[in-house]
Amino acid sequence: MKFIDEARIEVIAGDGGNGVASFCREKFRPFGGPDGGDGGRGGSIYAVADRNINTLVDYRFSKLHKARNGENGRGADCYGKGGEDIELRMPVGTLVVDEDDGEIVADLTEHGQRILLARGGEGGWGNIHFKSSTNRAPRQKTDGKEGERRHLRLELKVLADVGLLGMPNAGKSTFITAVSNARPKIADYPFTTLHPNLGMVRVSHEKSFVIADIPGLIEGAAEGAGLGIQFLRHLQRTRLLLHIVDLAPFDNVDPVKEAKAIVKELKKYDESLFEKPRWLVLNKLDVVPENERAKRVKDFIKRFAWKGPVFEISALTRDGCEELVQEIYRYLEQQRLQEQRVEETPQMDQSARGIDSIDPDDPRFKILD
Structure with a gap:
């Protein structure tokens, strides 16, 4: 397999489905009221670290990744189906950078790590949400929101000591x-x-x-x-x-x-x-x-x-x-021990500060003879 350590891709999350304005029209229920359901949520896109992959060759040729949109709501209180999420499996050590603003979106350093790359749009509300005692026949509804779209740069940095x-x-x-x-x-x-x-x-x-x-x-x-x-x-x-x-x-x-x-x-x-x-x-x-x-x-x-x-x-x-x-x-062992000490020191300092900050006049602390 050819070793590829850099790739550029575009991820497009799914749009949310639109809510619907609908009214119940059933026999013996002439004024059944609003029954418009919500739209489904659009599919999101995630990056997942996989230690069984050691190259970005798949993303050199597959550059566009698009999740499905959510379905529109329907009458009879039927909500639209949400779009399925997409998981992009990448080698451990992959750095994901947003090309538009240079922001680091994900740094995959552990096997199984799962990071959101593009969030799917929320579904719109049906008119069932807008009924009230003063508005018994609402015709309001909202459209689904657009999913996120990003241009990303993938950089593989192997993990070695x-x-x-x-x-x-x-x-x-x-x-x-x-x-x-x-x-x-x-x-x-x-x-x-x-x-x-x-x-x-x-x-x-x-x-x-x-x-x-x-x-x-x-x-x-x-x-x-x-x-x-x-x-x-x-x-x-x-x-x-x-x-x-x-x-x-x-x-x-x-x-x-x-x-x-x-x-x-x-x-x-x-x-x-x-x-x-x-x-x-x-x-x-x-x-x-x-x-x-x-x-x-x-x-x-x-x-x-x-x-x-x-x-x-x-x-x-x-x-x-x-x-x-x-x-x-x-x-390497000395370096790991030093890093552990550095991580533990702030917690010890915080507990020490808590003891020193006790006010003897505080009624919660009572001296027992």
């Missing part, structure tokens, strides 16, 4: 194959990876995290060169970025120059993505002679002016990969 950055042929696909269940295409030419790949990394039986690999970035990517820039959105939900560098490129280019180009393009694309926690992973050490490895690593770090965490690995032989995976998991 860790994202991989690097030049083409830096070894990202080999690394994700070595540490996870992902099996991307691996070859000795640039841009082997053409779309994002997700892999589940098992640290133990009950401990795991998700890692995402995107096509390699090249210099000028922010201006449209290469493939990776269009997939950078998939790294925006990650907690940690791994910058993988080929320490022994086959074309003898300077790895420091390539690493700086990646950082430059990252900053051009999104400042918040540039400021995400980022670790440096020096790959393909198996190609470097053993007596030169320490010197080459030290020279790279000095010229790159890097002060963050550094890991030396060989994705092909898997040397250093296990230690890196364990460090990633420990880091």
Whole structure:
């Protein structure tokens, strides 16, 4: 299946049915009174997150989604039938944006999440609602309201804990194959990876995290060169970025120059993505002679002016990969614990303020001797 991570659609909810002005005309009931029923409600359109879908390809070709209108009311107190709702199933991680005002309509982050995209119009009232002691033969009725119409942009941002950055042929696909269940295409030419790949990394039986690999970035990517820039959105939900560098490129280019180009393009694309926690992973050490490895690593770090965490690995032989995976998991666990503390702190503060704000003179609080 072709990977599609962006689409534009139009959703049109159903209009409400019109109410009707009708009067009872039955035998032995010459003045039966008003009996006009209400119109039915128009169908609404919902987005539903489905983890069994991983692409927006269905919405690339099916752009118009319209719900049925509600039926008009009828006599004999008959109400019109409501239009059926429509559910649009989308991958988990889909962001739905209103193209007219830029408002975020839905952010589907959990399986089964159901968000209203366009509300159906309410049905009109029949004349049965307008009868009174002074108006026994009302001829008033109301028409149904129009359903909402929206032009939407769908953006798929894969949900992953860790994202991989690097030049083409830096070894990202080999690394994700070595540490996870992902099996991307691996070859000795640039841009082997053409779309994002997700892999589940098992640290133990009950401990795991998700890692995402995107096509390699090249210099000028922010201006449209290469493939990776269009997939950078998939790294925006990650907690940690791994910058993988080929320490022994086959074309003898300077790895420091390539690493700086990646950082430059990252900053051009999104400042918040540039400021995400980022670790440096020096790959393909198996190609470097053993007596030169320490010197080459030290020279790279000095010229790159890097002060963050550094890991030396060989994705092909898997040397250093296990230690890196364990460090990633420990880091992610620390981040989750910090987020839990932040969520719990406001509740504790609120309860503390409630205790301090007790007025001793309040008659509700009585001191018992």
